[in-house]
Amino acid sequence: MNITQEKTDDLNAIVTVKISPDDYQEKVNKTIKDQAKKMKLPGFRPGMVPPAHVKKTYGKSILVEEINTLLSESLNNYIQQNEIEILGQPLPKEEDNNFNWDYNDEFVFNYELGLAPEVDVEFTSKDKLTQYNIKVDEETLASRTKSIRRSYGKMTNPEAVADGDVIFGEFIQLSADGSVLENGINVTTSLRLDAVKDAKILKSLIGLKKNDVIDSFDLVTAVDDEKLLAKILKLEDEDPIIPKSNFKLTVKNINRLEEADLNQEFFDKLFGEGTVKTEEEFKAKITEELETMMAQDADKKLAADLYKYGSEKANMPLPNDFLKRWLKIANKEVTDEELEKGYEDFAKNLRWTLVENKIMKDHKIEIKYEDVYQLAKARLDAQFRMYSPQPLSEEQLGQYTAQFMQDKENANRIFDEVKAQKVFDYLKTVITLDKKDITYNKFQELY
Incomplete structure (x- = not known):
């Protein structure tokens, strides 16, 4: 087998895979013999179907399957071994479909590759963003208190x-x-x-x-x-x-x-028996709860601002024509108009993903399975608490989390969340954060 790569420009390449009879004949013949032993055909005893008959009847389909398997494995191995950073998936050239599929043919396949650009984006203390410290004002505290009292009213x-x-x-x-x-x-x-x-x-x-x-x-x-x-x-x-x-x-x-009365019965329902005994302690608890929520809101705002700021810095070129063709093939139901309309957002997300990957690699930031598992567990716990005030036991929550993580799409989504958080935590230690106090009402006006 011979695999070669030819760059058409800095962001596109053609990989040519040549498969000779020596590469596939032995595998095809072995598959034919194995099939002959398993087949049950009229006129033949079980396991006694002649390989020649199998070859004549099913040989081409077996050949096609073996060639496709060999092609996929060899192409993926070539990309990995040569550390070629590609975007999307290799796209076969359409003209490569005209084969006779004979047993002594040499097959030549050409694949288009979209190459990842060089990521030359650095963050330093010269990069500045505002980090908001949201204050609990009386209006917000009163609104939250009213909402809780109505919930128990x-x-x-x-x-x-x-x-x-x-x-x-x-x-x-x-x-x-x-x-x-x-x-x-x-x-x-x-x-x-x-x-x-x-x-x-x-x-x-x-x-x-x-x-x-x-x-x-x-x-x-x-x-x-x-x-x-x-x-x-x-x-x-x-x-x-x-x-x-x-x-x-x-x-x-x-x-x-x-609204529920601010009495001991209400306090005990809300926080547990004897935890809160006075209206002042109640307000302190609600203020603490609000501060935790607001700190999370402030972090979300900072992360969104960092993404926007970083995306503008990450203006590296992409193989746009290739990516649009790949997206069209991967999402056949998407119209050309929808593709064009959503492509800029896709490209922005892709550039930022490349930046994240570079930061992870350059600074040796690792993601452990335990990190992903614990975040998935926390997400599920929060979801269950929305529908039931009684939390799940650790054993039940662990079982649900393990089941949740078996779904590849779920696991990948949580993995991406962990990666984004780790990059965010790292960048907060690098860039300059101008801290600014702000009331919750004023903070909401920023969106």
């Missing part, structure tokens, strides 16, 4: 609607002249006042009582969220059409979630 039915209540009412669709639309929407459903974004409409709902009627209610303007409107109106179509007409609203009931 009880439902009541007050006499009149107040801000934050839920109106349970009948919505009847109207025609343009204000009359009831024949065969229009008629549903009894819930409308949360915190979903009403129009201040004027919200004010008109405050003070309504059971059995009150609004003759013409502009629900679409009030909510201004198509997904939520579809849910309120119980439109179950995959792509529902939201009506632009008004509705007659009749209040059937008013629901209010009262």
Whole structure:
């Protein structure tokens, strides 16, 4: 076998693989003999099918399979042994498909390679980014406290609607002249006042009582969220059409979630018996929880800023034409328009991946299986806690994690997360971080 490489430019190459009869005949003949011993064909005793008959009947398909296996193995070995950094996968040249597939033929295959560019991106103390230290302000603390108290509160039915209540009412669709639309929407459903974004409409709902009627209610303007409107109106179509007409609203009931009292029973439910005993200790616990969450948010912001900054530094060229052909072959359902629209984001991600790989290699940053396992375990633990307040036992969580990691796609995704975190942690020690205090509300405005 003879394998050669010819660079067409710095980012593209052609690899030629020549396979002679000496490379495949022995394997093909052995496969034919093995098949003959296993085949059950009419007119022959089991295991007594003549190899010549197998060769005549199935020889070409066996030859094709053996050549393809040999080709794949040899091409991959060549790339690895010669340490050729490729992007995507080798693409066979279309003109290489015209073979007679005879047993004494020499086969020549040509493959296009997209070569990884040289990564010349360095990070030093001259690179500066802002690292935010998010402060827990009184407004954020009050909002979080209210949310927790409502979660443990009880439902009541007050006499009149107040801000934050839920109106349970009948919505009847109207025609343009204000009359009831024949065969229009008629549903009894819930409308949360915190979903009403129009201040004027919200004010008109405050003070309504059971059995009150609004003759013409502009629900679409009030909510201004198509997904939520579809849910309120119980439109179950995959792509529902939201009506632009008004509705007659009749209040059937008013629901209010009262906040739990700040007492010992509430503290014990939330933190465990005796852990928190006063309102001051409760606020301190909530503040600590918020600070942890905000530190994570600040880290996410820094990571996003670092990615954006690093991606702009990593402006190395790519074999774009090759990559587009490879993406088209790998994703046959993608249209040319979709490919062109999404290619720049793909190229940006690819460049940053090359930068990450270089940092990992240059600074000998290792990823151990335990790192990947523990992150997968933490992700699953957080997911289960969303649906059940009772955490899984260590044994159960370990079993779920092991099962989760058996899926190659899951394992690769978590591996990439670990790699990104390790590179992020390293770069934080290299670049200059200008630390800046900021309130949570102001921090949210940065997005």
